[in-house]
Amino acid sequence: MTPQEIFDFVCSKLAVQEKRAYEEDTCVYLASDRTMCAVGHILPELGLSEDQLKILQSCNGSVIKMIRNHSTLLPEWFIKNEILLYELQSVHDMTRDFSNKIDMAHKLKGLAMQSNLVFDEESFLRKAGL
Numbered sequence: 001m002t003p004q005e006i007f008d009f010v011c012s013k014l015a016v017q018e019k020r021a022y023e024e025d026t027c028v029y030l031a032s033d034r035t036m037c038a039v040g041h042i043l044p045e046l047g048l049s050e051d052q053l054k055i056l057q058s059c060n061g062s063v064i065k066m067i068r069n070h071s072t073l074l075p076e077w078f079i080k081n082e083i084l085l086y087e088l089q090s091v092h093d094m095t096r097d098f099s100n101k102i103d104m105a106h107k108l109k110g111l112a113m114q115s116n117l118v119f120d121e122e123s124f125l126r127k128a129g130l
Contacts, residue, residue, distance in 0.1 A: 003084050006088070010041055012124075091111060
């Protein structure tokens with residue numbers, strides 16, 4: 001995946017998600033209620049076994065730790081986009097009120113500008129139901 005494809009994919013998932021993937025006072029890749037964090041949305045797309053996914057999910061929301069400790073399980077494009085994935089994860093983790101999609105769109109727009117990516121704010125808000 002290219003940086004733009006990663007960004008677009010995660011944005012489309014965050015637009016429709018109603019709350020953070022959160023358990024026991026921390027953000028997680030996959031919560032028991034089936035919500036996912038930003039990076040958590042990508043993990044099922046990697047074609048890994050259930051056991052391999054569990055290994056990655058054990059990193060407790062740290063994409064940096066995931067890449068450092070389990071790079072052999074990850075595709076090259078994932079590793080090359082470590083900073084973008086970290087920043088997308090930060091948008092998820094720092095957005096307390098997932099119903100405020102305008103605030104989330106503002107954060108994603110800033111990230112897009114910083115990363116030289118295109119953010120379709122209108123499409124994001126439409127997917128979010130606004």
